Amino acid sequence: MIYIHTRKRLNPEESFVLTDFDRTLTSFDSTISWGLLEESPLINSNYRKESIALFQQYRPLEINPSIPYREKEVLMEKWWTDTASLLHKYHVYEKTIDEIIASSHGLKLRRDSLTFLEKMKLLDIPVIIVSAGIGDFIEKYLRSVDSLYDNITIHANFLIYENGQVIGLRQPLIHALNKGKLIYPELEGRTTGLLFGDQIEDIQMGHGLDTVKVGFCDLDNHHLEDFINHFDVILTGNASFDEIGKAYIKRYPKN
Numbered sequence: 692m693i694y695i696h697t698r699k700r701l702n703p704e705e706s707f708v709l710t711d712f713d714r715t716l717t718s719f720d721s722t723i724s725w726g727l728l729e730e731s732p733l734i735n736s737n738y739r740k741e742s743i744a745l746f747q748q749y750r751p752l753e754i755n756p757s758i759p760y761r762e763k764e765v766l767m768e769k770w771w772t773d774t775a776s777l778l779h780k781y782h783v784y785e786k787t788i789d790e791i792i793a794s795s796h797g798l799k800l801r802r803d804s805l806t807f808l809e810k811m812k813l814l815d816i817p818v819i820i821v822s823a824g825i826g827d828f829i830e831k832y833l834r835s836v837d838s839l840y841d842n843i844t845i846h847a848n849f850l851i852y853e854n855g856q857v858i859g860l861r862q863p864l865i866h867a868l869n870k871g872k873l874i875y876p877e878l879e880g881r882t883t884g885l886l887f888g889d890q891i892e893d894i895q896m897g898h899g900l901d902t903v904k905v906g907f908c909d910l911d912n913h914h915l916e917d918f919i920n921h922f923d924v925i926l927t928g929n930a931s932f933d934e935i936g937k938a939y940i941k942r943y944p945k946n
Contacts, residue, residue, distance in 0.1 A: 693930065694915075697903055697923035699883070701940045703814040707877075707884040709896050712822040712829050712847070714889040716804045718929070719909045722797030724824030724847075725774070728783070731791045735781040745773055753867070760868065767866040771848060778850070778857040785827075785855050792831045801907070803933035805838050810936055812840040817877050821896040822847040823866045844877050871895030885939055887932075891921050905935055 710716060713723040722730060729739045749770035752758060758766075811818050818840075822829060826847030833839040851859045865873075873896060878884075886902040888894060890913075894904050906922035907930060908915055918925045924935065 692927050693934075694919060694925040695923075696919075699903055699939065701883055701885065701903070703816050703940060705880075705882045706816050706940060707875075707881040708811055708816060708818040708887070709875075709884055709900075709902065710818065710820055710887040711889060711893045711896070712820050713824050714909070715887050715893070715907055716801060716820070716932075718799045718801045719889075719907075719911075721799035722795070724798075724822070724828040727791055727795055727797060727828055728778070728825075730797055731787075731795065733787050733790055733794075734783060738777050738781045738783075741777050742774055745770060745777075764866075764868055767868055768864050771860060771864045771866060775848075775850070775857070775860040779859065783857045785850075785852050785857070788827050788850070788857075789831065792828065792835055798828075798832060801932055802929055803931040805836060807932040807936050808833075808838050808840065808843070810933070810940075812842050814940065815842060816940070817881065818843045819875055819877060820845045820847065821865070821870055821873060821893075823870075824848065825850065844875075846873055867892045868895075871898035885935070887935075891917060894921055903939060 714721060728734055729742055749766060752766050753763060808818060820829060820843065822845070824847055826845050826849035829845055829847055830839060833843070846865060848865055849861045850857050851861055867890065870893065882901060884897065884900060884902045886894065886897040886904045887907070889907045889909065897904065903924065904922045905924040905926065906918045908918040908925050908927050910927055915925065915927070
């Protein structure tokens with residue numbers, strides 16, 4: 692079902708797209724990019740055990756409303772850094788990442804998301820993917836399906852390699868609570884955009900920008916009322932990316 696609060700036509704020459712990746716470009720039942728490591732038989736099983744333990748330690752802190760925001764930011768960076776340290780500890784290599792992408796069936800794209808990306812390419816509209824996930828998986832996956840177009844920029848957590856082995860994460864780290872601090876030089880001259888996310892925190896990536904905010908609401912894990920209070924368009928169920936693009940982006944005739 693679609694709930695629409697804002698109707699606005701966007702001119703491609705002035706538009707942009709900001710989108711989350713996990714469970715936004717991918718479907719609600721998709722494995723998230725960090726989860727690909729936990730599920731893979733190519734990774735030492737102790738990595739999964741320790742990664743889950745970190746989740747159980749830090750996730751309650753992330754969602755605890757009594758913890759000050761700045762304190763949470765520090766905790767989130769510690770969570771990401773500790774998880775990356777496990778990849779080094781259990782000797783994960785770049786070739787392993789490639790093999791996981793080639794063999795995994797856990798990553799499932801949302802219906803028509805690749806069609807949407809192709810249309811943004813044809814309309815020359817910048818697409819910026821902002822993700823707290825692993826940038827290497829996002830980049831390598833889009834390349835594997837021939838959809839890593841030159842109008843796409845990825846802001847995510849990219850791995851650092853030494854002699855082909857993962858040793859950490861590049862700075863700055865990106866998590867759900869700091870997306871609003873990012874700067875997008877790619878958007879110079881662009882005035883209005885479509886923003887896509889599956890969590891309330893995703894609207895932060897459009898901080899200071901004029902956007903039509905589109906929320907994919909998983910009713911099994913989120914309250915529809917919360918999304919209605921924060922997004923201009925809310926989609927539930929197996930919603931299609933392409934329909935939103937058709938509704939809001941119209942090619943205007945050139946003079």
